[in-house]
Amino acid sequence: MSVDWTPPSRPEWLNSFLAESSSMDVPAMVSLDAAELIATAVRRRGLSDFGVDDWREPFALLTKALEEEADLHLWGRLMARTELLNALDQRLQIEAAFAAHPEIQDEVIDRPIVITGLPRSGTSILHEILAQDQRLMPPSSWELLYPAPPPEAATYRHDPRIARAHHLFTQYARVAPTFAAMHEMGAWVPNECAVAFKIAFRSGHTPGSSYIPSYASWLFAADMAPAYRYYRRILQLLQWRNPRMRWLLKSPDHQPYLPTLLEVFPDAQVVLTHRDPLRAQASVTNMIGTLYWMRSDRGFDAAGFESLLDPKWTAGRLNQIIDWIEQGVLPREQLIDVHYSDLMTDPIKTVAALYQRLAIEWPVEARQAAARYLGSKPKGKFGAHVYQTDESNAVRAYFERYQQYFSVPSEEDSE
Numbered sequence: 001m002s003v004d005w006t007p008p009s010r011p012e013w014l015n016s017f018l019a020e021s022s023s024m025d026v027p028a029m030v031s032l033d034a035a036e037l038i039a040t041a042v043r044r045r046g047l048s049d050f051g052v053d054d055w056r057e058p059f060a061l062l063t064k065a066l067e068e069e070a071d072l073h074l075w076g077r078l079m080a081r082t083e084l085l086n087a088l089d090q091r092l093q094i095e096a097a098f099a100a101h102p103e104i105q106d107e108v109i110d111r112p113i114v115i116t117g118l119p120r121s122g123t124s125i126l127h128e129i130l131a132q133d134q135r136l137m138p139p140s141s142w143e144l145l146y147p148a149p150p151p152e153a154a155t156y157r158h159d160p161r162i163a164r165a166h167h168l169f170t171q172y173a174r175v176a177p178t179f180a181a182m183h184e185m186g187a188w189v190p191n192e193c194a195v196a197f198k199i200a201f202r203s204g205h206t207p208g209s210s211y212i213p214s215y216a217s218w219l220f221a222a223d224m225a226p227a228y229r230y231y232r233r234i235l236q237l238l239q240w241r242n243p244r245m246r247w248l249l250k251s252p253d254h255q256p257y258l259p260t261l262l263e264v265f266p267d268a269q270v271v272l273t274h275r276d277p278l279r280a281q282a283s284v285t286n287m288i289g290t291l292y293w294m295r296s297d298r299g300f301d302a303a304g305f306e307s308l309l310d311p312k313w314t315a316g317r318l319n320q321i322i323d324w325i326e327q328g329v330l331p332r333e334q335l336i337d338v339h340y341s342d343l344m345t346d347p348i349k350t351v352a353a354l355y356q357r358l359a360i361e362w363p364v365e366a367r368q369a370a371a372r373y374l375g376s377k378p379k380g381k382f383g384a385h386v387y388q389t390d391e392s393n394a395v396r397a398y399f400e401r402y403q404q405y406f407s408v409p410s411e412e413d414s415e
Contacts, residue, residue: 005285005289005300005302007300008178009177010293011175011177017075018075018297021073021074026073026077027077030074030078032063032072033063034059037063037088038088041092045089047092049092050091050095051091055226058200058215058222061214061215061218062201062212063084065210065214066080069213069214070210070212070296071298072295072296076295076296079294079295082168083198086145087198087201090146090147094148094237097148097149097150104236105236107239109236109239109247111246111269112235112249112267113130113358114249114268114270114271115130115249115251116254116258117273117280118273118280118314119252120279120280121275122273122275122344123250126273126354127250129374130248131190131248132372133363133369135246135366136245136247136248137244137248138249139190139193139196139238140188141185141187141188141191141195142159142161142165142188143238144196145195146164146165147199150237151242152242153243156242162187172294179290182286192250192252193251194253196231196234197230197253199230200227200231202222202226203227203253207219209292209294210291210295211296211298224260225260228260231264254270255272255317256320262330262331267334268334271338272321273339274408275339275411276399276403277402285302288300288305311395314398336354336357336358339407339408341409347370348371351370396410
């Protein structure tokens with residue numbers, strides 16, 4: 001992998017904004033103090049119940065890390081403060097809704113389909129193909145950002161939060177125009193569960209947007225059950241007045257926490273995408289570096305970041321799934337394997353086989369919609385990514401157990 005990274009050019013408006021703020025006391029102007037943020041959220045909403053207190057420790061660690069480690073410029077602090085206040089505000093509104101309507105707790109999250117796998121192993125394209133089936137509902141970006149107050153079926157398509165969420169999600173590309181080519185953003189784009197986990201302050205997306213190593217270290221070893229429990233609460237709220245037939249969820253971040261996921265969602269059907277790990281371990285340095293650059297002038301340690309993509313760590317994560325299966329921790333009948341090579345070669349045939357494993361019919365209209373969707377995608381959108389991988393026998397050996405167990409073929413070095 002290459003460890004060279006050059007920050008993208010900033011738009012002139014942002015350069016001017018940051019230049020004007022260079023002589024200002026930025027931390028005093030935009031507070032990230034935990035107590036002040038909580039007090040502000042309480043004052044603005046007129047509520048004080050944030051729910052179970054398991055969010056307070058990560059919130060305190062996160063705000064401290066943002067203050068002491070991230071070296072945020074003024075725009076970065078504004079982005080961070082907006083996100084933190086929104087998470088606090090959402091907790092207040094979620095708890096208020098449950099207090100006023102305790103029947104929401106009776107909402108059943110029935111057999112959610114959860115897609116997970118290594119990044120670039122086909123999770124996104126599979127999620128988007130299945131989302132063409134109107135019976136399978138992925139949460140959209142806007143409702144993961146603003147789940148409360150609960151969406152109403154009658155106003156779901158023109159809720160006023162949609163425009164606000166769309167502006168914030170597309171803001172990434174206005175701050176760093178090169179980001180538009182890396183990741184599609186928008187209010188109606190189906191999004192990952194990790195977005196909702198931010199409301200529990202236990203999301204893998206958070207250390208991916210700012211340099212906060214102390215928080216990242218804590219999160220890596222943290223119990224993720226509070227995040228999954230609160231996510232279930234959010235899904236109950238989302239479907240209460242806007243019923244869903246079946247949730248379609250997705251995030252690569254689920255992979256290390258599958259026992260916790262099934263503890264909270266015991267009837268979930270988990271779709272595991274599999275790809276040659278040497279290919280799936282495509283470098284995400286450019287995306288992470290760009291996200292950091294949106295918020296800070298701090299030099300991005302590309303070499304240090306890529307050292308985290310240690311093949312031994314990745315192999316250990318994959319082998320852990322095998323151990324869980326063999327130990328009976330993960331019920332094999334609830335796990336469905338989908339191979340990236342099959343998905344790329346014949347997506348319609350592969351998805352048809354998946355529907356059979358899910359024991360549900362694939363309606364003709366959903367199949368046709370999937371075909372139209374695939375036909376509208378530019379060639380290489382999901383498969384082409386130019387990068388270098390270490391093809392040495394020693395590195396390949398780390399993944400031998402995983403590839404044999406799940407029958408994952410090695411890919412030729414053709415990208």
